[in-house]
Amino acid sequence: MNIGQAASRSGLSAKMIRYYESIGLISPAGRNANGYRRYSDDDLHRLAFIKRSRDLGFSLEEVSRLLTLWQDRQRASADVKALAGAHIDDLNRRIAELAGLRDTLQELVDHCHGDGRPDCPILKDLESGGCCRA
Amino acid sequence: MNIGQAASRSGLSAKMIRYYESIGLISPAGRNANGYRRYSDDDLHRLAFIKRSRDLGFSLEEVSRLLTLWQDRQRASADVKALAGAHIDDLNRRIAELAGLRDTLQELVDHCHGDGRPDCPILKDLESGGCCRA
DNA sequence: CTTGACCTTCCCATAAGGTCAAGGTTGATC
DNA sequence: GATCAACCTTGACCTTATGGGAAGGTCAAG
Numbered sequence: 001m002n003i004g005q006a007a008s009r010s011g012l013s014a015k016m017i018r019y020y021e022s023i024g025l026i027s028p029a030g031r032n033a034n035g036y037r038r039y040s041d042d043d044l045h046r047l048a049f050i051k052r053s054r055d056l057g058f059s060l061e062e063v064s065r066l067l068t069l070w071q072d073r074q075r076a077s078a079d080v081k082a083l084a085g086a087h088i089d090d091l092n093r094r095i096a097e098l099a100g101l102r103d104t105l106q107e108l109v110d111h112c113h114g115d116g117r118p119d120c121p122i123l124k125d126l127e128s129g130g131c132c133r134a
Numbered sequence: 135m136n137i138g139q140a141a142s143r144s145g146l147s148a149k150m151i152r153y154y155e156s157i158g159l160i161s162p163a164g165r166n167a168n169g170y171r172r173y174s175d176d177d178l179h180r181l182a183f184i185k186r187s188r189d190l191g192f193s194l195e196e197v198s199r200l201l202t203l204w205q206d207r208q209r210a211s212a213d214v215k216a217l218a219g220a221h222i223d224d225l226n227r228r229i230a231e232l233a234g235l236r237d238t239l240q241e242l243v244d245h246c247h248g249d250g251r252p253d254c255p256i257l258k259d260l261e262s263g264g265c266c267r268a
Numbered sequence: 269c270t271t272g273a274c275c276t277t278c279c280c281a282t283a284a285g286g287t288c289a290a291g292g293t294t295g296a297t298c
Numbered sequence: 299g300a301t302c303a304a305c306c307t308t309g310a311c312c313t314t315a316t317g318g319g320a321a322g323g324t325c326a327a328g
Contacts, residue, residue, distance in 0.1 A: 004275080014275085015318090045261070052259070052261075054315090069257065070260070076250045076251065076252065080256050084256050088239050088240055088243065091239070094232055098191070098229050102225040105190055105191075114212045114215035115212055118207060118208065119211060120215070123214055137305095147285085149285070150285070169306080
């Protein structure tokens with residue numbers, strides 16, 4: 001199978017597959033006589049694993065560790081759980097941060113007339129650094 | 135005032151100030167005889183406005199529009215409100231997306247023993263593309 | 269033979285900076 | 299007068315995870 005088919009069947013782009021190879025996330029694909037990359041069903045399986053991991057928000061660095069654990073028949077499930085747990089913590093931190101921004105902004109928006117007049121508490125806050133919160 | 139002082143007083147880094155100038159977010163600063171950038175209190179005010187906007191999660195593109203509205207004495211507060219509202223919507227979308235990922239992952243983690251055995255539903259899901267959700 | 273769909277490598281761009289290099293300026297101290 | 303530290307200048311490369319496109323090789327069909 002050439003890269004195009006591996007791409008469409010894994011859900012990745014050909015560009016991404018080449019990139020993953022270039023950074024060492026996957027080992028270099030075999031080549032046909034014409035120089036085209038060749039992919040086996042096993043390779044495809046690995047690509048789909050990567051795709052799914054990325055969809056769940058794991059960074060390529062984390063995907064790399066997941067791949068290693070996946071290939072390792074001696075792995076402890078605790079290691080996988082720890083990796084996933086750390087990622088969940090990370091997601092929660094980012095969610096809390098975004099929610100904090102949203103709440104601050106929402107409060108500002110709530111106090112803005114939103115009419116044709118120029119007076120605007122949102123700009124006032126941006127100007128002065130805010131008066132009522134950290 | 136030189137760039138270092140403008141930086142420490144605005145909360146931005148000197149590097150960021152130069153960067154904002156290079157991308158046209160702020161107009162080129164005046165120069166002293168020695169070639170150093172010179173900043174007025176008015177410039178500082180603008181820099182602090184940018185810093186505060188960035189802290190609230192606005193992209194540089196949005197900051198640019200906010201600056202324009204801020205300078206415009208004829209602005210309608212409705213325009214500012216709309217911009218902030220769109221940003222809130224954006225934040226909410228990102229929050230929902232992250233929360234979705236977190237929930238999926240959390241469910242997988244909950245089903246993983248997390249012991250010394252290699253059997254692991256997390257890897258199983260990554261492998262097969264998930265069985266119980268979109 | 270040509271067309272079009274593949275594939276190859278290589279370079280550039282993104283957002284929002286960080287880091288480091290190599291050099292000029294300034295002010296204070298010895 | 300030398301020197302040292304702290305500032306400033308530009309520039310170039312690093313990051314993450316991709317997208318876009320150029321320039322060219324390959325292959326099958328018409």
